[in-house]
Amino acid sequence: MxxxxxxxxxxxxxxxxxxxxxxxSESTGPLKRDLVAGLEKGLAVIEAFDQERPRLTISEVAARTGLTRAAARRYLLTLTHLGFVSQDRKMFALTPKVLRLGQSYMHSxxxxxxxxxxxxxxxxxxxxxxxxxxxxxxxxxxxxxxxxxxxxxxxxxxxxxxxxxxxxxxxxxxxxxxxxxxxxxxxxxxxxxxxxxxxxxxxxxxxxxxxxxxxxxxxxxxxxxxxxxxxxxxxxxxxxxxxxxxxxxxxxxxxxxxxxxxxxxxxxxxxxxxxxxxx
Structure with a gap:
């Protein structure tokens, strides 16, 4: 230029x-009773991991998501059971299975x-x-x-x-x-x-x-x-x-x-x- x-x-x-x-014409959005809080929090746990923080402890996930430590632990263990997260002692990390979520969008x-x-x-x-x-x-x-x-x-x-x-x-x-x-x-x-x-x-x-x-x-x-x-x-x-x-x-x-x-x-x-x- x-x-x-x-x-x-x-x-x-x-x-x-x-x-x-x-x-x-602005939409008021869905009612709170129509939302699934567990799904929202589970996705927040996945989003807590990034390039700067690829491995996190339970306490770090809790701090980044606003969850209690007990809740963060349950979500991490659930995601580990489902194969979206791996655990190495006190550290957790995302697995390649998370790519399925993005692939679903790209393919559909x-x-x-x-x-x-x-x-x-x-x-x-x-x-x-x-x-x-x-x-x-x-x-x-x-x-x-x-x-x-x-x-x-x-x-x-x-x-x-x-x-x-x-x-x-x-x-x-x-x-x-x-x-x-x-x-x-x-x-x-x-x-x-x-x-x-x-x-x-x-x-x-x-x-x-x-x-x-x-x-x-x-x-x-x-x-x-x-x-x-x-x-x-x-x-x-x-x-x-x-x-x-x-x-x-x-x-x-x-x-x-x-x-x-x-x-x-x-x-x-x-x-x-x-x-x-x-x-």
């Missing part, structure tokens, strides 16, 4: 948009099946990596990806999670939210700098999200990883609802941001238009 604009020139883009709360969900062929066309036409993702809390989860033979980043594979605030797919998905929801989302974030280029100032992030909303696409220049440049667009269904985001990622040594936008954005927008007829 051209030289970065001054923040005060972009401030107008961050003006509040109408929120969905004013429409009166309509969205990845529709998006994946278009990603392959894009990636092999441009000889660059392409991926699609959805917003999940603070992160973007990759639901489909292809590298076209280029290993650009280990994050570009199905099932990986990356922070939404510094990823292309995250920026365009956040730009689809009402401004009040964007403000609330930013207020909840720690905005950890993953590289020296990561935007960590809340107002600057608000402006960047507004820029993505105004332009219809987002560019990320080495904010997620050093050497990784990305351009992303939202994916809309036939009703105009944004259901996912799709990007092209390149290595910074091979392509400038101007070249990335000029070379990759037009085919990305063509794929976006094509997928809108299918979603």
């Amino acid at each position: 051209s030289a970065a604009r001054a923040l005060d020139d972009l401030a107008a883009l961050a003006a509040p948009l109408p929120t969905s709360a004013s429409t009166g 969900a309509r969205l990845p099946r529709i998006v994946e062929p278009e990603l392959h066309k894009l990636a092999y036409a441009l000889k660059e990596a392409s991926s699609a993702g959805v917003l999940d809390g603070n992160d973007v989860i990759c639901i489909a990806a292809t590298s076209a033979g280029r290993v650009v980043s280990p994050t570009l594979q199905p099932g990986t999670r990356v922070p939404a605030h510094c990823s292309g797919n995250g920026r365009v998905l956040l730009s689809a939210l009402p401004q009040a929801d964007v403000d609330a989302w930013i207020a909840r974030q720690e905005l950890t700098p993953l590289t020296p280029h990561t935007v960590t100032h809340p107002e600057r992030l608000r402006i960047e999200i507004a820029r993505a909303r105004a332009l219809g696409y987002a560019c990320i220049d080495q904010e997620l990883e050093l050497g990784l440049r990305t351009v992303a667009v939202p994916l809309k269904n036939y009703r105009g609802d944004i259901v996912a985001a799709m990007n092209i990622s390149v290595h910074a040594s091979r392509m400038s941001m101007d070249q990335l936008v000029e070379h990759c954005l037009p085919p990305l927008l063509q794929a976006q238009a094509h997928l809108r007829m299918l979603l």
